[in-house]
Amino acid sequence: MNYKSNVLVAPSLLSADFSRLGEEVDAVQDAGADWLHLDVMDGNFVPNITIGPPVIAAIKRCAEVPLDVHLMIDRPERYVKDFQSAGADILSIHPEACVHLHRALVEIRDSGMKAGVALNPSTGICAIENVLAELDIVMVMTVNPGFGGQSFIPTMFPKIKAIRKMIDESGYDILLEVDGGVSPKNSSELTKAGVNVLVAGSAVFGTRSYKVSIDNIRNGRVM
Ligand code: DX5
Ligand code: ZN
Numbered sequence: 001m002n003y004k005s006n007v008l009v010a011p012s013l014l015s016a017d018f019s020r021l022g023e024e025v026d027a028v029q030d031a032g033a034d035w036l037h038l039d040v041m042d043g044n045f046v047p048n049i050t051i052g053p054p055v056i057a058a059i060k061r062c063a064e065v066p067l068d069v070h071l072m073i074d075r076p077e078r079y080v081k082d083f084q085s086a087g088a089d090i091l092s093i094h095p096e097a098c099v100h101l102h103r104a105l106v107e108i109r110d111s112g113m114k115a116g117v118a119l120n121p122s123t124g125i126c127a128i129e130n131v132l133a134e135l136d137i138v139m140v141m142t143v144n145p146g147f148g149g150q151s152f153i154p155t156m157f158p159k160i161k162a163i164r165k166m167i168d169e170s171g172y173d174i175l176l177e178v179d180g181g182v183s184p185k186n187s188s189e190l191t192k193a194g195v196n197v198l199v200a201g202s203a204v205f206g207t208r209s210y211k212v213s214i215d216n217i218r219n220g221r222v223m
Contacts (some may be wrong), residue, residue, distance in 0.1 A: 007191050009214050010068050012201035015148045025062050030114030031210035035068040037199045042073035046146035047098045053086035058214035060087030072145045077104040087175040092116030092139050094129045105134040120155055125162050132170045150200040152181025165195035188220025
């Protein structure tokens with residue numbers, strides 16, 4: 001897959017109807033989802049509890065696109081193998097939850113997955129500066145993690161641009177992903193700032209046509 005050819009849209013299943021998860025996965029894939037974004041929360045690192053490896057393994061059975069697993073859990077290094085076995089293709093962890101970030105990223109890659117770091121809104125970009133060689137994805141949180149349907153924090157734009165510059169100057173092949181409050185209203189500004197992957201939960205699953213919503217997010221068209 002050529003990750004860099006265009007803007008990728010990764011619908012977040014957190015806003016899907018969990019009683020019909022398989023159908024929701026099929027629907028969003030038919031609608032053009034490039035990745036499936038799966039939010040794992042432990043009730044400690046964030047004030048919410050969601051899904052774990054068994055549900056991810058079930059999603060994997062009907063997935064045709066890469067699983068982009070976002071771990072919002074304390075000490076995520078404890079579960080790298082479990083998520084790899086469950087079928088994660090990309091595993092993103094938070095530096096705020098992980099003391100030995102470098103070691104954890106190396107372990108993720110050694111397990112055959114792409115390695116990502118997700119930064120809370122308050123976390124500075126220096127958190128990734130010494131691990132760029134170990135990274136495939138940098139994910140900028142544009143809400144405080146824990147819930148879908150929150151408002152995009154516009155003051156994250158300078159941070160997104162600074163990370164874009166950092167990646168470009170590094171010469172490494174790293175994708176820039178944004179998660180939280182993404183919609184057709186802000187997606188064109190995000191892609192202009194150099195974002196490669198747009199995560200969107202409520203702006204896809206909260207609408208009638210997943211295809212129209214994904215297309216509008218990708219193309220930055222406001223209806
Ligand atoms: C928030 C999650 C997001 C969330 C995005 O903690 O990491 O992936 O599902 O949902 P929206 O797009 O509704 O903000
Ligand atoms: Zn997420």
